[in-house]
Amino acid sequence: xxxxxxxxxxxxxxxxxxxxxxxxxxxxxxxxxxxxxxxxxxxxxxxxxxxxxxxxxxxxxxxxxxxxxxxxxxxxxxxxxxxxxxxxxxxxxxxxxxxxxxxxxxxxxxxxxxxxxxxxxxxxxxxxxxxxxxxxxxxxxxxxxxxxxxxxxxxxxxxxxxxxxxxxxxxxxxxxxxxxxxxxxxxxxxxxxxxxxxxxxxxxxxxxxxxxxxxxxxxxxxxxxxxxxxxxxxxxxxxxxxxxxxxxxxxxxxxxxxxxxxxxxxxxxxxxxxxxxxxxxxxxxxxxxxxxxxxxxxxxxxxxxxxxxxxxxxxxxxxxxxxxxxxxxxxx
Numbered sequence: 001x002x003x004x005x006x007x008x009x010x011x012x013x014x015x016x017x018x019x020x021x022x023x024x025x026x027x028x029x030x031x032x033x034x035x036x037x038x039x040x041x042x043x044x045x046x047x048x049x050x051x052x053x054x055x056x057x058x059x060x061x062x063x064x065x066x067x068x069x070x071x072x073x074x075x076x077x078x079x080x081x082x083x084x085x086x087x088x089x090x091x092x093x094x095x096x097x098x099x100x101x102x103x104x105x106x107x108x109x110x111x112x113x114x115x116x117x118x119x120x121x122x123x124x125x126x127x128x129x130x131x132x133x134x135x136x137x138x139x140x141x142x143x144x145x146x147x148x149x150x151x152x153x154x155x156x157x158x159x160x161x162x163x164x165x166x167x168x169x170x171x172x173x174x175x176x177x178x179x180x181x182x183x184x185x186x187x188x189x190x191x192x193x194x195x196x197x198x199x200x201x202x203x204x205x206x207x208x209x210x211x212x213x214x215x216x217x218x219x220x221x222x223x224x225x226x227x228x229x230x231x232x233x234x235x236x237x238x239x240x241x242x243x244x245x246x247x248x249x250x251x252x253x254x255x256x257x258x259x260x261x262x263x264x265x266x267x268x269x270x271x272x273x274x275x276x277x278x279x280x281x282x283x284x285x286x287x288x289x290x291x292x293x294x295x296x297x298x299x300x301x302x303x304x305x306x307x308x309x310x311x312x313x314x315x316x317x318x319x320x321x322x323x324x325x326x327x328x329x330x331x332x
Contacts, residue, residue: 004112011121012095019132019141020088027084027142030076036144038318040079043144046311047318051332055307056189057146076144083148087141090148091128093155098124100162150191157183157194161201165208174290181294185301188236195232199224231298239269239302240330247326262326273299305329 031037035050042049043061064082068074102123106116131137140147157180164176180201187194202224203217210216243265250261273296280289312324323332 004117007117007121008096008099011125012092012099015095015125015128015132016088016092018129019091020084022132023084023087023138023141024081026138027077027080028144032143032145037076039144039146040076041318043079044075045316045318046307047316048308048312048320048323049318050320051323053305053308053323053332054146054190056186056301056304057149057191059189059304059307060149061144079144080142083144084141086152087137087148090137090151090155091132093152093159094131095124095128097155097159097162098127100159146191147193150187150193153183153187153190153194154197157187157197158200161204165204168208174286177290178293178297182297182301184231185298186304188302189304192232192236195228198228198231202227235295235298236302237330239299240305240326243326244330258325269299270296308332 028036031040038049039054039057039061041047043058044065046058046062049058061079061082064078065075066078067081068078099120102120103111103116105119106113110116111120137148137151140151160176160180160183164173164180167173167176184194184198199221202220206212206216206220210220243262246261246265247259248261250256250264251258273292276292277289277296280286280292308323309325309329312319312322312328315324321328321332323329
């Protein structure tokens with residue numbers, strides 16, 4: 001199996017290089033005529049773009065603009081390179097996902113045979129390279145848009161659940177679940193597309209941990225949709241919504257300075273989560289410990305939205321919707 005692992009790494013990085021070279025050679029030399037110009041501007045000067053802001057994408061874009069060396073003529077292309085690089089990494093993780101899935105068609109003994117490896121790697125090469133040149137993905141890979149980076153999060157998250165599947169019965173396997181939760185928290189600051197992987201992740205978990213039945217599949221799908229709904233309709237707006245209630249209580253009700261309610265809310269939120277992690281760990285409640293840890297890292301990833309409030313408070317030239325308070329951030 002060592003030979004299989006070597007081929008998997010070499011061919012995976014090979015398709016990464018092919019896709020990266022293709023995207024860099026066909027990349028936009030400047031801004032495309034839609035949201036791209038706005039994303040480039042917000043990344044370069046850390047300004048506030050249209051809702052919902054994509055703050056983590058803005059941070060990544062700012063990092064890539066540093067390679068422009070202060071030359072404003074190279075800022076646009078440097079942000080375009082971010083999309084090209086993220087898209088190439090998407091192809092890499094897609095390749096490794098396909099090899100993992102196709103390998104399941106063979107027994108452990110068969111997987112090391114030449115026929116099996118040709119089948120596995122041939123399928124992965126065809127699948128990943130076909131996706132490399134698909135119309136929509138190629139277009140988003142060569143311009144300053146959020147979709148290439150969002151696709152990378154989607155690819156890494158699904159690859160991570162497959163890594164968990166390999167070690168699900170071993171101690172510490174839940175670290176992959178925590179990683180997935182953190183990546184999802186970060187991805188909220190790029191695009192919500194990544195949340196659509198939740199049903200697939202839940203189904204992988206179900207088929208790995210339980211003996212499948214018709215009733216079990218239906219229940220697992222219901223749980224998957226419920227988790228998606230909770231994250232999208234309760235967690236994301238709810239965290240900010242509760243902060244706004246605290247702000248009203250402390251500022252209007254008690255006459256305290258602005259942001260005092262938000263500070264108290266954050267202390268209570270993180271204090272409660274940390275206590276929950278400590279309590280469940282000490283009492284051996286593995287499932288609840290994993291759930292609370294996952295919620296904790298989602299909140300940490302989601303906290304990239306603090307950048308929007310901070311930069312809006314600085315009154316940047318581009319400051320759409322002016323989300324400089326927790327109230328305006330909620331509507332933003």
